Amino acid sequence: MLTDLVSNFFCKPPKVNFLMSSTTKTLELLSHFSVARPEIGLTQFCRLALRDKATTYRHLQSLETAGFIEQNPMTKAYRLGPALLQLAETREATVPRKSAALPPLHALADATGETSHVAVISGTTVYGLVSCESPQHGIRAIMDLDTFPLHATASGLCALAFGPAQLLDVACENLHGFTAATPPDRATLVDLIASIRQSGFGQADRTYEDEVKGVSAPIFDQTGNLAGTVAVACVASRFTPELERAIKRNLITASRAISRNWGGTIPASIEAAWANSTTLHMNELDTAS
Amino acid sequence: MLTDLVSNFFCKPPKVNFLMSSTTKTLELLSHFSVARPEIGLTQFCRLALRDKATTYRHLQSLETAGFIEQNPMTKAYRLGPALLQLAETREATVPRKSAALPPLHALADATGETSHVAVISGTTVYGLVSCESPQHGIRAIMDLDTFPLHATASGLCALAFGPAQLLDVACENLHGFTAATPPDRATLVDLIASIRQSGFGQADRTYEDEVKGVSAPIFDQTGNLAGTVAVACVASRFTPELERAIKRNLITASRAISRNWGGTIPASIEAAWANSTTLHMNELDTAS
DNA sequence: AACAACGGTTCAATATATGAACCGACGATA
DNA sequence: TATCGTCGGTTCATATATTGAACCGTTGTT
Known part of the structure; x- marks a missing residue:
């Protein structure tokens, strides 16, 4: 299908990665969550992060295996995960x-x-x-x-x-x-x-x-x-x-x-x-x- | 100095990385924190994570730029960072x-x-x-x-x-x-x-x-x-x-x-x-x- | 003064991340 | 019910970012 060409066009980065490790890019995804935007789908993430779909998907998977995000089984959209609660608790403790x-x-x-x-x-x-x-x-x-x-x-x-x-x-x-x-x-x-x-x-x-x-x-x-x-x-x-x-x-x-x-x-x-x-x-x- | 050879020897991985993204390896570092072990130095991290010093250092830097960890300015050891509190708050909200x-x-x-x-x-x-x-x-x-x-x-x-x-x-x-x-x-x-x-x-x-x-x-x-x-x-x-x-x-x-x-x-x-x-x-x- | 341990840095080798294209499913439209 | 657009997810050759041995400078101990 040609449509992905279009959606990829809008996701493409401005071709400049300021010496960022892939981990940093991955963790940046988390900053797009907020009380106003609690769930974010894959495509929406691509647009927010200005990266392509495959990369974003893999990044999200990394975050998911770490428990930092989880997928809403109904909407397939991602939301913050339970591992954050434990880490925050340890930090504050x-x-x-x-x-x-x-x-x-x-x-x-x-x-x-x-x-x-x-x-x-x-x-x-x-x-x-x-x-x-x-x-x-x-x-x-x-x-x-x-x-x-x-x-x-x-x-x-x-x-x-x-x-x-x-x-x-x-x-x-x-x-x-x-x-x-x-x-x-x-x-x-x-x-x-x-x-x-x-x-x-x-x-x-x-x-x-x-x-x-x-x-x-x-x-x-x-x-x-x-x-x-x-x-x-x-x-x-x-x-x-x-x-x-x-x-x-x-x-x-x-x-x-x-x-x-x-x-x-x-x-x-x-x-x-x-x-x-x-x-x-x-x-x-x-x-x- | 020869001493790093020795310390590296004890940090070397069992030469098998089970299809892990570097991000996953990085985030795994966080799991070594606990109430009983709130601060972890670079070398100690190497031993815990079974990775070498350069890699571990870069991983820690990624986590630090994301605010997931911070360095105690006195001991140079790393501890969980303030960004976790916000993410946890958003998750629970x-x-x-x-x-x-x-x-x-x-x-x-x-x-x-x-x-x-x-x-x-x-x-x-x-x-x-x-x-x-x-x-x-x-x-x-x-x-x-x-x-x-x-x-x-x-x-x-x-x-x-x-x-x-x-x-x-x-x-x-x-x-x-x-x-x-x-x-x-x-x-x-x-x-x-x-x-x-x-x-x-x-x-x-x-x-x-x-x-x-x-x-x-x-x-x-x-x-x-x-x-x-x-x-x-x-x-x-x-x-x-x-x-x-x-x-x-x-x-x-x-x-x-x-x-x-x-x-x-x-x-x-x-x-x-x-x-x-x-x-x-x-x-x-x-x-x- | 010698030594060891630590945090941090370098560079070649290569393992790993990347993105264009692709796939199948779904829902809206007509 | 056929068409289109969008979505989440996958593939594979390419090239880039990660890796670790060795290194450096500092600190604290003996």
């Missing part, structure tokens, strides 16, 4: 991040009345760990991300400012513009990072979504390195100086608490930056009023 | 197995006073989903398995009896003997399966661990196929006929409830087998007494 972050996060969301979340830095990626929506407002900033763009979110910028230096290069390789305010180039990013280092808070002013402002603080673990971030995402129209002060005050509390639960402490330099920037902030207000 | 199984499972453990667990069948593997230890007894059967051997556990045998036919071949490919009572060959297994089909209950009498007897029942989902098993693992010395009756009665309840929660129902043939075998059981008792 041995490196309890989520459970240790939840209580301070809830307190933060309650105190600020805004959507709050915690992310973990692993390698050069910022993964969303858990988010907590305060029921206080009808309109809330919704952050349903799997990974946070380094250059466009408060958490990402916080990682750039306080994480390993190589992150900046990674960020600059993908400066996707989400809004008009997204940092467009390395220079802008470097300036932003400098001011974040000074204040001790990550800030993202409508850089990822219009009408959403984010403020974040770093989290450290027993290694002494940056291990994650805690952030508040706030509908921009509600973002008053008073709210900002409250958010920062509570972020400090949350960051200290989660860091302690993760086995780390806040470095003196950041404590100093916080002390400095929050009093500075007050001075600004005093001058303004 | 879209295919809620665990949360839907928990309430009936707790009821089962409470009613029987024995360790109970639920497993899911995916492909040709029986994955442990959740287990529940009744606090009633000091001595409990502990089932801390990731996957259940098909031929040697009540859950596995239940899968063989009520799952897809191909499972039997898979089971016969690995008839590892755990105890003196482990079914040693296909013929024994076939007999066992036949009696399980008749009674509607999987049974494993010290086939996996000495002093542990297991009884299981099948779980079905909306596809009408076997989707999992619910089982009670019991210290053999406590296993009286009365306890067996109680276990079976409560297994039926649990199996019906979990199947309903998973979107399925118990096939009439199995309901009939249950009715038949439980009354038969009583008759036996009557005759005996």
